[in-house]
Amino acid sequence: MALSTIVSQRKQIKRKAPRGFLKRVFKRKKPQLRLEKSGDLLVHLNCLLFVHRLAEESRTNACASKCRVINKEHVLAAAKKSRG
Amino acid sequence: MADHNPDSDSTPRTLLRRVLDTADPRTPRRPRSARAGARRALLETASPRKLSGQTRTIARGRSHGARSVGRSAHIQASGHLEEQTPRTLLKNILLTAPESSILMPESVVKPVPAPQAVQPSRQESSCGSLELQLPELEPPTTLAPGLLAPGRRKQRLRLSVFQQGVDQGLSLSQEPQGNADASSLTRSLNLTFATPLQPQSVQRPGLARRPPARRAVDVGAFLRDLRDTSLAPPNIVLEDTQPFSQPMVGSPNVYHSLPCTPHTGAEDAEQAAGRKTQSSGPGLQKNSPGKPAQFLAGEAEEVNAFALGFLSTSSGVSGEDEVEPLHDGVEEAEKKMEEEASPESASSTPESLQARRHHQFLEPAPAPGAAVLSSEPAEPLLVRHPPRPRTTGPRPRQDPHKAGLSHYVKLFSFYAKMPMERKALEMVEKCLDKYFQHLCDDLEVFAAHAGRKTVKPEDLELLMRRQGLVTDQVSLHVLVERHLPLEYRQLLIPCAYSGNSVFPAQ
Numbered sequence: 001m002a003l004s005t006i007v008s009q010r011k012q013i014k015r016k017a018p019r020g021f022l023k024r025v026f027k028r029k030k031p032q033l034r035l036e037k038s039g040d041l042l043v044h045l046n047c048l049l050f051v052h053r054l055a056e057e058s059r060t061n062a063c064a065s066k067c068r069v070i071n072k073e074h075v076l077a078a079a080k081k082s083r084g
Numbered sequence: 085m086a087d088h089n090p091d092s093d094s095t096p097r098t099l100l101r102r103v104l105d106t107a108d109p110r111t112p113r114r115p116r117s118a119r120a121g122a123r124r125a126l127l128e129t130a131s132p133r134k135l136s137g138q139t140r141t142i143a144r145g146r147s148h149g150a151r152s153v154g155r156s157a158h159i160q161a162s163g164h165l166e167e168q169t170p171r172t173l174l175k176n177i178l179l180t181a182p183e184s185s186i187l188m189p190e191s192v193v194k195p196v197p198a199p200q201a202v203q204p205s206r207q208e209s210s211c212g213s214l215e216l217q218l219p220e221l222e223p224p225t226t227l228a229p230g231l232l233a234p235g236r237r238k239q240r241l242r243l244s245v246f247q248q249g250v251d252q253g254l255s256l257s258q259e260p261q262g263n264a265d266a267s268s269l270t271r272s273l274n275l276t277f278a279t280p281l282q283p284q285s286v287q288r289p290g291l292a293r294r295p296p297a298r299r300a301v302d303v304g305a306f307l308r309d310l311r312d313t314s315l316a317p318p319n320i321v322l323e324d325t326q327p328f329s330q331p332m333v334g335s336p337n338v339y340h341s342l343p344c345t346p347h348t349g350a351e352d353a354e355q356a357a358g359r360k361t362q363s364s365g366p367g368l369q370k371n372s373p374g375k376p377a378q379f380l381a382g383e384a385e386e387v388n389a390f391a392l393g394f395l396s397t398s399s400g401v402s403g404e405d406e407v408e409p410l411h412d413g414v415e416e417a418e419k420k421m422e423e424e425a426s427p428e429s430a431s432s433t434p435e436s437l438q439a440r441r442h443h444q445f446l447e448p449a450p451a452p453g454a455a456v457l458s459s460e461p462a463e464p465l466l467v468r469h470p471p472r473p474r475t476t477g478p479r480p481r482q483d484p485h486k487a488g489l490s491h492y493v494k495l496f497s498f499y500a501k502m503p504m505e506r507k508a509l510e511m512v513e514k515c516l517d518k519y520f521q522h523l524c525d526d527l528e529v530f531a532a533h534a535g536r537k538t539v540k541p542e543d544l545e546l547l548m549r550r551q552g553l554v555t556d557q558v559s560l561h562v563l564v565e566r567h568l569p570l571e572y573r574q575l576l577i578p579c580a581y582s583g584n585s586v587f588p589a590q
Contacts, residue, residue: 025524030524030527036538037588038576039540046523049567051496052495069504070500072505075515
């Protein structure tokens with residue numbers, strides 16, 4: 001079971017921003033607000049940077065605990081560190 | 085000097101030295117006799133191996149004889165061999181010797197020294213053969229110097245001349261009859277010379293162009309293979325690099341052709357699905373019973389279970405999993421969804437009966453971010469279709485939400501560069517949810533602070549500044565350039581274009 005839960009890494013990722021998804025999310029959460037045209041791209045940028053930082057932190061945690069695989073706890077610790 | 089020197093000694097220089105030693109010192113007056121004597125000496129002493137040097141000397145000697153008096157200077161120079169340095173000797177050789185083609189002299193000269201070596205007693209005949217051979221050498225020698233300038237033509241002519249010489253040589257070499265060696269050489273000559281005369285295609289059949297052997301595609305076999313692979317064992321699924329692709333437990337025949345959706349907790353849902361497939365009766369299709377069962381099981385992670393339920397309908401099918409019935413089942417499920425979607429309000433939830441019962445008390449809140457919601461049922465539905473076979477909602481709200489989040493989760497796993505556990509990915513999803521929540525709140529605050537109801541890029545910049553991503557050193561544009569692809573950069577960063585226009589307009 002433990003082995004099957006490890007997900008192998010992707011070698012290639014899409015760089016496109018899920019603009020529709022972002023717009024929808026924003027609309028759902030704040031229906032009273034409007035998002036500007038290129039605003040969702042900046043939101044996407046923000047997400048990218050956030051995910052990047054989170055991944056780096058998780059990776060650091062995993063390496064610190066000398067695990068080969070990133071664990072739930074590593075991610076949690078990283079999230080706590082960044083903001084909570 | 086009848087000893088045969090080893091190869092290392094038989095340089096042109098040594099040969100010339102031998103010539104000098106054997107030659108009559110009073111050569112200038114009698115070039116012919118000297119040359120004859122030199123020739124004879126050469127014949128006696130020369131080793132059969134170093135032919136090229138002999139050829140040169142022979143040719144030199146012969147060509148001297150054949151040439152006009154105009155060359156007498158050279159001859160005289162050669163006569164004064166003792167006074168000359170090796171450099172002048174070689175120069176003379178080079179001037180007078182034919183452009184040595186590798187083929188010509190050796191092959192023509194081969195028959196010559198061999199008979200000599202075998203039967204030294206037959207010097208005269210060999211001399212005669214030499215003499216006979218030499219005239220053949222002459223035309224090439226006379227030709228060769230004249231052709232020094234055109235390089236390519238030189239070679240071609242040499243070849244043709246060579247062939248002429250060969251033919252004549254063949255005819256001549258047959259003259260020393262009874263000479264087994266000569267005949268064998270002739271035979272070898274024939275063998276060696278025969279090949280160029282053949283046309284190239286016969287000579288090298290491998291180079292002939294063949295029509296490409298193309299097999300017609302067997303469509304039937306192809307479709308069969310397609311089906312077979314679709315029924316492949318779950319190992320393929322396990323090796324699938326998509327995160328959240330579920331291993332098919334309890335339904336080995338299920339590798340469906342639909343892309344795996346992101347869903348966590350897939351295993352629980354699947355196991356339940358597997359169990360439920362057998363337990364629940366096959367209402368309409370085999371697909372349908374599987375779906376609600378999955379919802380039931382996956383309610384712990386409803387969002388995931390939902391997505392799971394829909395797209396992995398085939399997973400519930402333990403029967404034959406042809407691609408076509410799968411699609412049919414999906415279509416039917418969609419139709420069902422459409423039916424039931426109408427009475428429902430904004431929340432598109434799974435229409436599974438049992439799931440509804442469980443989630444009866446859950447609010448059908450349209451909040452996307454909450455992880456604990458997906459399958460909020462509507463009560464009227466519950467009442468209306470108690471025995472209804474459960475069909476999944478094909479496009480619930482959570483599914484695209486999960487799909488969108490999955491994009492960032494993939495990015496996470498890409499940035500992490502390390503293998504990750506599924507639980508960790510679920511955790512990442514939760515974090516992302518929270519993040520989006522916080523983000524929207526902050527943007528709302530900023531926009532309100534600016535007295536606007538629209539979130540503008542300035543708000544975003546402020547947000548990033550607060551996060552510490554944008555500093556005085558690192559501006560927003562720098563970040564945009566770094567992380568976003570070109571198309572987005574063009575949209576975000578104002579740039580001047582021709583016609584005095586700036587896009588995007590500021």
